[in-house]
Amino acid sequence: MxxxxxxxxxxxxxxxxxxxxxxxxxxxxxxxKEHFSPMQLVLAAVGGCAAVDLVGMLKKRRRTVTALRIESEGRRREEIPRRFVDIHLRFILTSPDAGPEELGKLVTLSVEKYCSVSASLAPDANLTYSWAVEQPGERASIH
Known part of the structure; x- marks a missing residue:
């Protein structure tokens, strides 16, 4: 690459x-601002990487993905280099046939096992995540 x-x-x-x-x-x-900053791209890359893995696993299980939104938030340290010390990913899936328990398992696999970007972060960066499943036309609660 x-x-x-x-x-x-x-x-x-x-x-x-x-x-x-x-x-x-x-x-x-x-x-x-007209473009992303390099650190915003890191957050986008973590979310995008996890999304690709997650959608692949959902499709393999024959689940319908109507929509998927990942909200990525990060906190950086004050000292240079101002790397991320905390990142939280919030996964919101709209699907008529996927449940929160299944989504939780798949999100965990995506973030902790398969996502190369999250694995490339500093080892002491605190990466957390939450998830919710919405039925089409409804709002969901975050897990």
Whole structure:
């Protein structure tokens, strides 16, 4: 795997993968922000990685995925390097045929066993997660 990151200006960088897909990152203040920051991309990568694994396991069990939302929140330490010390992933699945117990087992497998991004975080980063299943048209409670 190879990614090339290029300087655009003092607050803007662009990364390109081997397929030619491009992604911009900026370090602008929140009110001027147009792109993700590198640390926001880490949170997105953890959520995206877990989502891919989770959907694959649900499909293997022949479950219907109507929607899946993963809300990723992180807390960084104050000292440099300002790496993540706490990350929480909240999985909200809309499915007519998957239950909370099954989802909990699959989320645990996804985050703790299969997700390469979560395995790449610092060993002392506290990674927690919760989950909920919604029936189509209903709201769910978080487990």
């Amino acid at each position: 190879k990614i090339t990151t290029n300087y655009i200006n003092d607050a803007l960088f662009e990364s390109e993968n081997e397929s030619g897909n491009r992604l911009r990152m900026d370090m602008l203040p929140a009110e001027e």
